[in-house]
Amino acid sequence: MKEISSAIQIIPLDSYIMLSVALFSIGLMGVLFRRNIIAVLMCLELMFNSANLLLTAFSSYHSDPAGQVFVFFIMIVAAAEVAVGLSIVVMMKRNVESVDINLLNRLKW
């Protein structure tokens, strides 16, 4: 644990923040603009993982384990969420034979 923590601290904190923000933005753009549902799900995961990376970096810089424990919770919840998401995609695929997000337009005002 000590070695990992010091290994993380070789890179300055600013770089971690930059990387996480970049990952988060890539994920955000992907969710907004990709048309394939599977790609959208992957981008959502990317957004979760950017938060994980940030938490881990902060946690070792503060030498406070709570942040890394939280990362485990996030990973478990993200896994559960993606399981549900993929099953919803399967359910949709059975009905319309496609995973294009543009098909989701039956409900509108």
Next chain:
Amino acid sequence: MSALIFTTVLGIILLYLGLTKNKTILSPVAITGLLITLILSLKDWGLDSKYFHDMIIFDNFSIAFNVSMIIITIIIFLFGIDYYQRMELHVAEQYALMIFALTGAFLMTSFSNLIMLFLGIEILSIPLYILAGGKKASFRSNEASFKYFMLGSFATAFFLFGIALVYGASATFYLPEIKIYLAQFHGNLPPMVMIGLLFIVIGVAFKVAVAPFHFWSPDVYEGAPTLVTAFMATVVKTAGFAAFYRLLCMGLLPLPVPLEKALWVMTGLSLLIGNLAALRQTNFKRLFAYSAIAHSGFIMLAMLSQHDTSASVLLYYTFVYSLATVPLFIIFILVKRASNGLETLYIFQGLYKKKPWIAVFTTILLVSLAGIPPTAGFMAKYQVFVLSISQGYLAISIFAILMAVVGVYYYFFVVREIYTESDHLHPIVVSKLNAGIIILCGIAVVVLGIFVWKLPI
């Protein structure tokens, strides 16, 4: 705490009971279980019991909200006896998922740590994603489910990133410690913390469907099975606002100025968009989605007028709103059955001719939502306005009162339909139990409005 454990076990028991293929025992078991949960929660009243290194605190605030949510769920399950009798498969799962969602709701009312808030929101949301897609063969239900899932996860990602930023600055997840950390800046927060707090608030605002983060709610409400919609509009809303209030109260007060401005803009937009968009709806479920957004605006108004009585007003408002909304959805399901699955407002035509008593109580419930005396809906709105005006927010209060007047129009559109003659003659079947629920809720709304103006907290 025992209530939290008991609901989890109850959900698992219900899942196993599903193996027996005996649908008739599910509802009684679920309702008995919830009644036991109610008693277990009430036993903790006044104890302020803390668990898991103070990550969860069951104080009077959380118990009061838990009890109100349990009561609403019991009403939904009482109707479920009839509703799920017609469904072929997976009835046990429906009950179990609602109970699991309720467990998440309990966590959301009792957290004092951001980890618990996150877990509560997710335990509430994940069962709801599945429930929204309950009608597997219907593409509308699939679409509702997927939209809810995608925007829900999207909001969660924002929420998590916000938590990470706040954690980076303050090195803690405990809300009281975050409050102490924020206090040392005297309002001039560093940008990282400010962005973090804003992201957290956006994440929670998505979950409670406050404008401008409300896009998903009309679509999801329309596509989801109606009983699930009733659950989302009431229990989930209550839990979300309880969590929102607790977050602001425990961690963020006094609110940093940019955050406070953002929250006031959300309040104004919810009132405006909710009420104006509801005017042009012809689908009952969409109408109620926008009405829920409008009510969120009033609740936000109560929440932001920071005063000791805010929590009590919040509880009263959410409870009264839920108590009127659930039976209206029940009536809607019954009327929809009689009109071959149509969902427009016109299906209410001729309800007075066919079922005069049900029509009268429907009117009372709608009048309560519109906020006309002597119903509880009026008292709830009145208390919100008194609170916000006494705290000096005059302009937004006047705006809210005007919007409440706009709200009367679309509720009375439904009332007008009830009392018009119609030519289609399908009989509306209302079982004794369902009629009992509707009438009891109608009476409760009036009694609360006349005699009980304050719920203890």
